[in-house]
Amino acid sequence: MKYSIIYRLTVLLLVSCQLSSCYKADNFKNMLDALPQVSYQTGYSYRTSYTVGDTMTVTGRLQPNNGLKIRIGHEDAVIVAADSLHFRPFTGDSATIPMDWVKVMITDNMGSGADIPVTITSGGHTIKAANINIFGRYGEGSFRESLALTVHADITSPYNVFLHCINGKGDLYFYEYTTGNLQHIKKDGVVETLLTKAQLTGGLYNIKTFTAGGVNPQGTKAWISVQTDTTYAFVELDLVAKTTKVLNHTKAYTAPYIGEIGQVNVKVKAIYPDSKGNVFLVTPGVSWGQEKDYGAVAKYSDADRTISYQFRTNITPEGLPGVDITDPDNPFVMMLPLMLPDESVMYLPGSNKLTVYDLQSRVVIKTLKIQPEAWGVLPNSYTGAFNGIKINFSGYIGNNSSPETGFGFLPRPGQKMIFLLYQYLEGRTLGMASGNMAPLVGGPKWMAFDFAEGRTYQYAPQADLSGFAFEPFNAPGKPASIFPDQLLNYDAEGHLYATANGRKKIVRTILK
Numbered sequence: 001m002k003y004s005i006i007y008r009l010t011v012l013l014l015v016s017c018q019l020s021s022c023y024k025a026d027n028f029k030n031m032l033d034a035l036p037q038v039s040y041q042t043g044y045s046y047r048t049s050y051t052v053g054d055t056m057t058v059t060g061r062l063q064p065n066n067g068l069k070i071r072i073g074h075e076d077a078v079i080v081a082a083d084s085l086h087f088r089p090f091t092g093d094s095a096t097i098p099m100d101w102v103k104v105m106i107t108d109n110m111g112s113g114a115d116i117p118v119t120i121t122s123g124g125h126t127i128k129a130a131n132i133n134i135f136g137r138y139g140e141g142s143f144r145e146s147l148a149l150t151v152h153a154d155i156t157s158p159y160n161v162f163l164h165c166i167n168g169k170g171d172l173y174f175y176e177y178t179t180g181n182l183q184h185i186k187k188d189g190v191v192e193t194l195l196t197k198a199q200l201t202g203g204l205y206n207i208k209t210f211t212a213g214g215v216n217p218q219g220t221k222a223w224i225s226v227q228t229d230t231t232y233a234f235v236e237l238d239l240v241a242k243t244t245k246v247l248n249h250t251k252a253y254t255a256p257y258i259g260e261i262g263q264v265n266v267k268v269k270a271i272y273p274d275s276k277g278n279v280f281l282v283t284p285g286v287s288w289g290q291e292k293d294y295g296a297v298a299k300y301s302d303a304d305r306t307i308s309y310q311f312r313t314n315i316t317p318e319g320l321p322g323v324d325i326t327d328p329d330n331p332f333v334m335m336l337p338l339m340l341p342d343e344s345v346m347y348l349p350g351s352n353k354l355t356v357y358d359l360q361s362r363v364v365i366k367t368l369k370i371q372p373e374a375w376g377v378l379p380n381s382y383t384g385a386f387n388g389i390k391i392n393f394s395g396y397i398g399n400n401s402s403p404e405t406g407f408g409f410l411p412r413p414g415q416k417m418i419f420l421l422y423q424y425l426e427g428r429t430l431g432m433a434s435g436n437m438a439p440l441v442g443g444p445k446w447m448a449f450d451f452a453e454g455r456t457y458q459y460a461p462q463a464d465l466s467g468f469a470f471e472p473f474n475a476p477g478k479p480a481s482i483f484p485d486q487l488l489n490y491d492a493e494g495h496l497y498a499t500a501n502g503r504k505k506i507v508r509t510i511l512k
Helices: 002-034 197-201
Strands: 049-051 055-061 069-072 079-087 097-105 113-122 125-135 147-154 172-175 182-185 191-195 209-215 221-227 232-238 243-250 270-273 278-287 290-301 306-312 338-340 345-350 353-358 364-369 406-412 416-421 445-450 455-458 487-490 496-500 505-511
Touching: 049 455, 069 097, 147 496, 172 209, 197 243, 221 270, 338 406, 345 406, 406 487, 406 496, 416 487
Parallel strands: 049 125, 209 270
Antiparallel strands: 055 097, 069 113, 079 097, 113 125, 147 505, 172 182, 182 191, 209 221, 221 232, 232 243, 270 278, 278 290, 290 306, 338 345, 345 353, 353 364, 406 416, 416 445, 445 455, 487 496, 496 505
8 A cells, every 4th residue: 555655656756747847848849939930941041131211021930910129230121021931951851841931131330340249039038040141332431422524635647556554543644556656645635755766765666556554653653665666665754863774685575584674575564663673564365386475574663774574474484483374264265364563462453353463572363253144134233242242244344344244453552453344234145134223233333442451332323424435345236346454544533544445535523
């Protein structure tokens, strides 16, 4: 009897514990069910970075009808849409579970920068979700007003050759084809002759073809490359003293390549001086027995008058030293590098990509690969973090890009690059009706690549090109010019200076 009572008490105790455990388990499950949950599975997770004005989609167990609030940074987000979906958690499993999704707007008041907190409240419970990065629509130096174009100066011939000089002062330098003079356009639009034809040659050579030139940021010295009657000449010009010095005469681009400037053979295709007496030179290469304009990058030092090679590709002469910058995606194509030597930065164009090199260490700083928008989808995702943008460029980015989709690519301090996006976006490239689709996606628009922050932003909200075009581009019924335009410089206010209409005009931006 005694043992029977003990047995019954034990059974009652066990049953009571089981009932209590079940009750607690049910309560715990109910509490878990009441907590909001966010899905981070591929295809459902929200992005890590957004630009002000973007829409953010949050998916999970959100219970929109149970007091849902999503707080991002300093502000509760406005929910602009909400719905449900059936989620299949395991591939090959037919079972689905219901989930909610909501769309919210990213606003200025939420804050900007990295690791902006996201909290979600539903049914009286709050959880901390993954942080996001928020970028402003604009960046350092951006305009908040639209920009139009105005004629800055008249030029006499589209055959004029502009010398490289990005100094932020609005200076423009060019070799005038009709007179043979070296001209300077000041920021106020006044054109002055720096060197006459006689001063430019100094009686030392004749100019058969003016190939390239560059002016140091101070505007005191220039270096030019010309083809004479019998040689290729690399020449130094003193713009203050009005004197000319021939540094090198080359009849054939063969060894020796390195050493004192007067003792080597060098053929120069582009010239980028810095403010310290260094001049970076782009030299040719050979592919399939034909000379290509761009093959290697050399450095001429004004201090010791020597030339050394910094970068090479697989189309340069055998034995030429330097870090190999051959594009593995297109090993026999070399496009003109874009440089800002005082920033120690070189941008190497590629097919739908840009690779950024440090000129001093000769290592890659960053590679930007740009994805096009899906076929038939209007490309609106052109602002924000690099890993989220989709821009319909045509082929190479940089000086060799198609100016109807991307023009300019002007390096600026701080690892920034300014360009014009969607001057003319042909609808057929999107699988839509032919014609200009640019206005449907906010184009044309001045934009900036910011490699330091890893994002794109608006340099100005709109670009009014009325009366002007940047060539060469093809549109239905419109032939392309044979003279490519260039984005040349900027000034202290941030306004841009360029050639336009197939190098028939010099224009600058103005507030609209």
